[in-house]
Amino acid sequence: MIEKVAENIYSIPVPLPNNPLKNLNSYLVRSGERDLLIDTGFRQQACREALFDGLKKMQVDLQHLDVFLTHMHSDHSGLAPELAARGARIYVGETDRLKLPGVGEGIDWERSDRSFAIHGFPENQLEQLTQANPAKVLAPVPYDGYLPVREGDMFRVGIYCFKALDTPGHTPGHMCLYEPDAGIIFLGDHVLFDITPNIISWGYFPNSLGAYLEALDKVDALDVTLPLPAHRTFNADLHTRIAAIQAHHRDRCTEVLRILDAEGPMMAYDLTGRMTWKIRCRSWEEFPLAQKWFAMGEALAHLEYLIALGKVERTLNGLHCHYMRVPEQNRKNVDRK
Numbered sequence: 059m060i061e062k063v064a065e066n067i068y069s070i071p072v073p074l075p076n077n078p079l080k081n082l083n084s085y086l087v088r089s090g091e092r093d094l095l096i097d098t099g100f101r102q103q104a105c106r107e108a109l110f111d112g113l114k115k116m117q118v119d120l121q122h123l124d125v126f127l128t129h130m131h132s133d134h135s136g137l138a139p140e141l142a143a144r145g146a147r148i149y150v151g152e153t154d155r156l157k158l159p160g161v162g163e164g165i166d167w168e169r170s171d172r173s174f175a176i177h178g179f180p181e182n183q184l185e186q187l188t189q190a191n192p193a194k195v196l197a198p199v200p201y202d203g204y205l206p207v208r209e210g211d212m213f214r215v216g217i218y219c220f221k222a223l224d225t226p227g228h229t230p231g232h233m234c235l236y237e238p239d240a241g242i243i244f245l246g247d248h249v250l251f252d253i254t255p256n257i258i259s260w261g262y263f264p265n266s267l268g269a270y271l272e273a274l275d276k277v278d279a280l281d282v283t284l285p286l287p288a289h290r291t292f293n294a295d296l297h298t299r300i301a302a303i304q305a306h307h308r309d310r311c312t313e314v315l316r317i318l319d320a321e322g323p324m325m326a327y328d329l330t331g332r333m334t335w336k337i338r339c340r341s342w343e344e345f346p347l348a349q350k351w352f353a354m355g356e357a358l359a360h361l362e363y364l365i366a367l368g369k370v371e372r373t374l375n376g377l378h379c380h381y382m383r384v385p386e387q388n389r390k391n392v393d394r395k
């Protein structure tokens with residue numbers, strides 16, 4: 059059901075079948091002239107129907123539509139080229155734009171697989187994953203007309219004036235749109251209320267968790283009365299939620315340090331298997347492959363962050379990377395609250 063969430067702002071629910079995220083909130087801001095749509099859904103029939111039917115119901119003229127993608131992930135960008143083919147203009151943060159199919163060099167999946175193998179992820183499982191990865195299967199078709207957005211760019215839409223904010227972490231080029239007078243923010247996947255946004259390690263973007271925590275502080279400092287996330291529940295208290303996400307990552311770091319203190323140097327894959335995950339599985343080896351991949355990506359993001367804080371170090375032994383605690387006397391005097 060399309061829902062009015064504020065004056066001239068509507069949420070169009072787009073289902074994400076077989077995906078733990080369940081749905082995408084695509085938001086539509088109306089104006090007398092050009093409308094603005096935020097995020098699109100996967101390139102998949104169920105998403106396509108929900109989005110295009112919603113736009114039709116709202117009598118949106120696609121020739122007069124701007125689309126803002128909060129980030130490059132396929133559940134946000136998948137249908138963008140189809141909207142562009144019917145006349146819409148598509149905007150996305152410059153950093154993520156370069157990784158979208160059809161622009162720049164794109165994501166080098168082979169390189170990403172190789173880097174996971176170094177951390178102990180079994181190579182045969184990486185191969186299976188590559189075949190079924192929804193990020194690839196449901197990704198937008200190649201399109202080279204994305205318009206780049208930078209920090210501070212303004213989107214005037216009817217009574218609103220939204221400012222683009224860099225909020226890297228979930229992806230290197232993730233952005234939010236903020237309306238200071240109305241206290242409204244389109245959060246994308248920067249802050250979600252029912253699930254913790256996934257923060258993984260990115261080869262070309264070092265210390266994603268450090269960048270993410272800084273971007274959380276940045277959004278926490280804003281005056282917000284209506285936070286609008288890209289998935290599930292919206293309109294909960296933003297600052298309480300940010301504090302909970304920060305605490306979650308602090309706890310995660312503590313857990314990683316505790317495991318390394320107790321068990322000594324190990325590969326990221328083995329460390330991930332020793333961490334606690336909210337998933338009903340008898341053992342780490344039985345984790346569904348995609349969840350395993352994301353879990354290790356998350357463990358790596360925490361390890362990189364702890365390296366930046368001077369608490370952990372890594373060595374390359376032969377073909378594999380091992381992580382260990384920095385001896386007490388060598389630890390840098392840096393810490394986060």
Ligand SMILES: [Zn+2]
Nearest residue numbers: 129131228247
């Ligand atoms: Zn995402």
